Amino acid sequence: MTKARTHVLEAITQAKEPVSARQLCEKFQSDYDPATIYRALHYLEGKDRLDSFILHCSEHGTERYYVLRSNEHRHWFHCERCHRFTDLGLCRFDDLVAQMSAEKGLAITSHTFYATGICPECRQKI
Amino acid sequence: MTKARTHVLEAITQAKEPVSARQLCEKFQSDYDPATIYRALHYLEGKDRLDSFILHCSEHGTERYYVLRSNEHRHWFHCERCHRFTDLGLCRFDDLVAQMSAEKGLAITSHTFYATGICPECRQKI
DNA sequence: TTTTAACTTGCGAATCACTTGCAAATTACG
DNA sequence: CGTAATTTGCAAGTGATTCGCAAGTTAAAA
Ligand SMILES: [Mn+2]
Ligand SMILES: [Mn+2]
Ligand SMILES: [Zn+2]
Ligand SMILES: [Zn+2]
Numbered sequence: 353m354t355k356a357r358t359h360v361l362e363a364i365t366q367a368k369e370p371v372s373a374r375q376l377c378e379k380f381q382s383d384y385d386p387a388t389i390y391r392a393l394h395y396l397e398g399k400d401r402l403d404s405f406i407l408h409c410s411e412h413g414t415e416r417y418y419v420l421r422s423n424e425h426r427h428w429f430h431c432e433r434c435h436r437f438t439d440l441g442l443c444r445f446d447d448l449v450a451q452m453s454a455e456k457g458l459a460i461t462s463h464t465f466y467a468t469g470i471c472p473e474c475r476q477k478i
Numbered sequence: 479m480t481k482a483r484t485h486v487l488e489a490i491t492q493a494k495e496p497v498s499a500r501q502l503c504e505k506f507q508s509d510y511d512p513a514t515i516y517r518a519l520h521y522l523e524g525k526d527r528l529d530s531f532i533l534h535c536s537e538h539g540t541e542r543y544y545v546l547r548s549n550e551h552r553h554w555f556h557c558e559r560c561h562r563f564t565d566l567g568l569c570r571f572d573d574l575v576a577q578m579s580a581e582k583g584l585a586i587t588s589h590t591f592y593a594t595g596i597c598p599e600c601r602q603k604i
Numbered sequence: 605t606t607t608t609a610a611c612t613t614g615c616g617a618a619t620c621a622c623t624t625g626c627a628a629a630t631t632a633c634g
Numbered sequence: 635c636g637t638a639a640t641t642t643g644c645a646a647g648t649g650a651t652t653c654g655c656a657a658g659t660t661a662a663a664a
Contacts, residue, residue: 354612354659374650385614390651406532406540413649414532414540414621429584440578445571449593452566457598458555465591467575472583480630480641500621511643516622539620540650 356384360392361401369437370405370417370428393418405464411435431471438471482510486518487527495563496531496543496554519544531590537561557597564597 353361363379364371373393377386384392393416396402403421407430408414417437419426427445429438445465453460479487489505490497499519503512510518522528522544529547533556534540543563545552553571555564571591579586 356613386650387615387652388613391612406534408532408542415650429578429582429586432587438582438584440582444574444578445591448570448574452555452570452593453595456555456564456566457601458564458593459596459601460555460593461558461595463591463593465571465589467578467584467586467589469579469587470585475583475585482642512621513623513644514642517641541621 354392356380356388357392357395359383360389361396364402364418365420369439370419372412372415372417374412374415376418405466407466409435409468427465427467429467429469429471431474432468433470433474436471440467480518482506482514483518483521485509486515487522490528490544491546495565496545498538498541498543500538500541502544531592533592535561535594553591553593555593555595555597557600558594559596559600562597566593 359380360376363376373386373390376389376393380389393402393404397404397418400421402418403425404416404418406414406416409430409432412435419428424442426442427440429440430436431438443465445463449460449463452458485506486502489502499512499516502515502519506515519528519530519542523530526547528544529551530542530544532540532542535556535558538561545554550568552568553566555566556562557564569591571589575586575589578584
């Protein structure tokens with residue numbers, strides 16, 4: 353683990369919500385080149401230390417977000433007003449996914465889920 | 479409905495799986511400019527005639543895929559070998575989504591789900 | 605410890621999927 | 635028709651991400 357990779361992994365570990373490559377590039381803009389950040393993310397995802405998903409929001413456009421990988425994966429809610437994520441807890445879709453997989457004879461190796469809307473804090477402010 | 483918009487909507491109606499903007503640009507490359515295709519897609523999605531989701535695959539990169547919108551939305555499986563979609567049927571996540579929404583006090587207005595892996599046809603070929 | 609091979613990084617250019625400005629072409633409508 | 639509103643093509647612009655390559659580091663061999 354090089355210094356750049358360690359720093360990227362630490363930043364994602366400390367963040368309590370998914371972090372985009374762009375956010376990491378901003379955070380480390382005086383330390384590492386964006387190409388290095390992107391390469392570190394690929395490296396870490398290849399080593400199964402990170403999971404990622406792509407999400408589009410009006411404010412930030414289409415970006416890939418990264419979270420620590422653990423055995424028990426979780427899903428996220430994205431607020432369309434404040435653009436923060438809320439943890440939806442551990443995945444509860446395993447049974448349904450297994451059911452769909454069986455029905456169609458598919459070998460499902462992964463799934464992506466996220467919800468969007470307005471978070472409680474933003475709803476209050478309306 | 480202009481001619482371009484009609485043609486785009488027809489193409490998506492006839493396709494029995496999600497269609498990417500790029501596929502439509504290729505299909506209509508002698509008829510319409512890509513900008514027109516993209517604008518037609520935005521128009522149709524704004525008029526609630528289309529739904530879309532973003533998916534990344536190794537072969538085609540990150541693209542937005544479009545399907546006809548109906549009251550009952552459905553979810554899709556994407557084969558990482560042949561890059562075709564399989565219909566997973568109508569959404570079965572409503573209860574779980576309502577549950578997550580209630581637990582966190584979120585106003586969930588939409589969710590995205592898709593699964594990836596290998597389809598039966600491709601599995602046979604191995 | 606020097607030698608050498610392997611890997612990592614920064615920088616600049618390139619890609620790729622869109623998006624936008626603007627003038628020309630269509631369409632809507634009084 | 636005659637004019638206003640909308641749509642389209644073309645070319646240029648964006649923004650996220652990727653790539654080539656030479657320089658910097660690290661690791662392994664001798
Ligand atoms: Mn899950
Ligand atoms: Mn659903
Ligand atoms: Zn919010
Ligand atoms: Zn397949």
